[in-house]
Amino acid sequence: MPLKVEQLHETPEVLQIYDMLPKPLIAAIKQDASGSFSRSKVYGRATEAHKTVSAIRTSFTSWIKSPSVKRDLAAVYKKLGSLLKIDFTAKEACEDLQVTKYDITGHYNPHLDNLMTPEVSTVQ
Numbered sequence: 001m002p003l004k005v006e007q008l009h010e011t012p013e014v015l016q017i018y019d020m021l022p023k024p025l026i027a028a029i030k031q032d033a034s035g036s037f038s039r040s041k042v043y044g045r046a047t048e049a050h051k052t053v054s055a056i057r058t059s060f061t062s063w064i065k066s067p068s069v070k071r072d073l074a075a076v077y078k079k080l081g082s083l084l085k086i087d088f089t090a091k092e093a094c095e096d097l098q099v100t101k102y103d104i105t106g107h108y109n110p111h112l113d114n115l116m117t118p119e120v121s122t123v124q
Contacts, residue, residue: 003083017083021076028069033062033099040100058106064097073097 004018021029037060041051064070077088088094102108 003079005083015083017080020080025069025072025076028066028072029064029097029099032064032066032069036062036065037099037101038062056109059100059102059108060106062099064099070096 003020006016006018008014008016039053040057040059040061042054042057064073074089077094080086081088086093
């Protein structure tokens with residue numbers, strides 16, 4: 001299936017991509033993620049030990065682990081990489097797909113990610 005792309009702005013180039021994931025892959029992603037949602041955390045520092053639950057983000061997160069879903073996503077990454085001229089297949093080019101859900105009162109406040117500094121800032 002070809003990507004449907006709309007250019008929203010020329011400089012800087014801003015693209016909107018439509019219908020990127022086929023419906024069967026969306027269903028597989030939902031199925032794989034559904035059993036492992038946990039409260040989302042933010043980093044205070046760039047280490048796993050400094051992850052904490054925060055009022056900045058009140059959502060639930062899961063990560064795609066299924067080899068078959070990852071294989072199907074690889075084709076999407078290849079197509080997207082070709083369009084954007086980014087090599088998503090390079091080692092550590094991107095992490096596993098993160099799936100996030102928000103309950104009725106869930107939110108994600110504007111904030112700054114500061115993984116390289118010891119402080120976590122919040123946009124006020």
